[in-house]
Amino acid sequence: MDAKGLDALAERHGVTLHLAALPGAFVHPGRLLVEIDGAADESLRSRIAEAFVIGNRRAFDDDPRFGIIVLTEVAQRALSTSINDPGTAIDVLGTLVRVLALWDERRAAAPEARIHPRLRVPGISAAELFEDAFGPIARDGAPTLLVGLRLQKALAALHDLGGAEFQAAARVQADLAFLRAEAALSLPADREALRAAHARVGRAEGA
Structure with a gap:
């Protein structure tokens, strides 16, 4: 566009x-x-x-959600049974936290003056970005305790970093990830560890 x-x-x-x-x-x-x-x-x-370009593939220019999706797909491929590399998925979660934190910071510092005063553009919601980022990893990583724990930790960090919109989005994804992982984990000890990590979402570190 x-x-x-x-x-x-x-x-x-x-x-x-x-x-x-x-x-x-x-x-x-x-x-x-x-x-x-x-x-x-x-x-x-x-x-x-x-003034509009319509193509067969998404591109990174002016499409930040696509960048988030590509990062998440890296984690999904790493979690596939043929690769089985949870470490890469955990690294991606860390990257997603940094990217989303930066997006929230830049959004909060947006200039008051409109860059294009005659153009009205709908915003991208935190809920959409969080679903793009964490929903697929929560589904594919549900049977892996380490991924589930790091996912809860990532969402807890974003909950603490952002405002009300971030907190609501982090809470929704943390709850969904917990339900998926709890159903996939067979050992009671693993489920208990996950439950403890989930309970920390919304509680500042050290609180």
Whole structure:
């Protein structure tokens, strides 16, 4: 999406554009891309459409969720039965914590002035990013205690680092991961260790 070009078009024609599909979204001929607030003729609508690139594959440019998904897929491949490398999955969890913490920090420091004042873009929610990051690892890593413990620790860290939105997203993913792992672990001692780690989500370190 050419955000600068869209904003310039909107300014020139005195309209406001409301983006309906973020970069990386699955689209089809019936999917709405943008709503136009103001009068728009066929020529303007055509030029707006030209500002969008639709391809067969997602790309990292302007699509931060794709970057998170690719990191998570590295962990999933490492957890496959053919590779069986939980250490790599644990390393990915650490990387995800750093990436999400940085995203939250940058978002909190966003400038007050709008970069493209004629363009309205929906935000990416913490819930979406947390599901992209941790949902697949929780499913594939459920039978592995070390992965389950580190996943709970990662979510506890993000819970403590962020505000209310981060805390709610971390809580949801921690609960889901706990339920999946508890059902997959056969030893009572392993389930008890996992339960203790899960109970620390939402409690600051040392509290």
